Amino acid sequence: MKSFWNTPFFIRLIGLLCLLGVACNLFLLGRDFIFGSMLWRLHTGFLLLYIGQVIFIFAQEKYVAVLTLLQAFAAFVTTADFIFTPVLQVAGLFYWLSNPPIDTQSVYKYLFISAALTLQLASAGYLWFYFGSLEDSQTEKSAAA
Numbered sequence: 001m002k003s004f005w006n007t008p009f010f011i012r013l014i015g016l017l018c019l020l021g022v023a024c025n026l027f028l029l030g031r032d033f034i035f036g037s038m039l040w041r042l043h044t045g046f047l048l049l050y051i052g053q054v055i056f057i058f059a060q061e062k063y064v065a066v067l068t069l070l071q072a073f074a075a076f077v078t079t080a081d082f083i084f085t086p087v088l089q090v091a092g093l094f095y096w097l098s099n100p101p102i103d104t105q106s107v108y109k110y111l112f113i114s115a116a117l118t119l120q121l122a123s124a125g126y127l128w129f130y131f132g133s134l135e136d137s138q139t140e141k142s143a144a145a
Contacts, residue, residue, distance in 0.1 A: 004058055011130060014123050015057045017083045021050035025081075045074065046081050053083075057127070062135060065128035072120040082116035083123060 004015060025047035032040035049071045056064030068083070075082045082088075095108060 003060065007060075008130070010123070010126060011057065014083060014127065015054065017086060018050050018053045018057065020086060021081070021083065022047060022054060025050060042078060046071070046079075049074070060131050060134055062128050062131035064131065065124040068120060068124035068127060072117060072124065075120070076113070076117055080113060080116060082120045084116055084119040088112055088116055088119075 004012065007015075025043050028043045029040060029047060031037065032043055049067055052067045053064050053071070056067065072082065092108065092112060100108065
């Protein structure tokens with residue numbers, strides 16, 4: 001846990017947003033079971049992706065990027081449950097408070113999906129290269145010893 005707080009800000013942000021995703025999907029899964037919703041499979045899938053990402057981030061495993069890419073694809077074709085959805089929703093709230101015209105609301109949805117997908121793909125790349133460089137430096141240290 002201590003090493004998590006020593007990682008760069010972007011890694012910590014991704015980890016904390018994934019923890020938020022775990023909590024939200026647990027809530028949604030509970031709601032699905034209470035009300036008999038058919039979305040429980042979808043929420044279970046995203047819950048497992050978020051849990052896997054949290055575990056891999058704490059383990060500093062570069063293959064978290066594969067789960068992040070998988071989530072990007074799943075979110076793009078289903079419900080837009082991207083890692084950065086909460087951040088973009090807060091930014092979008094300020095847009096909605098400006099009382100935008102009806103014709104620009106579809107533009108907002110397009111921009112939201114584009115930004116969320118771009119951030120998700122960028123985070124996958126960043127996670128892969130950051131944890132990959134840690135892995136390389138640990139291999140060099142063990143080879144030198």
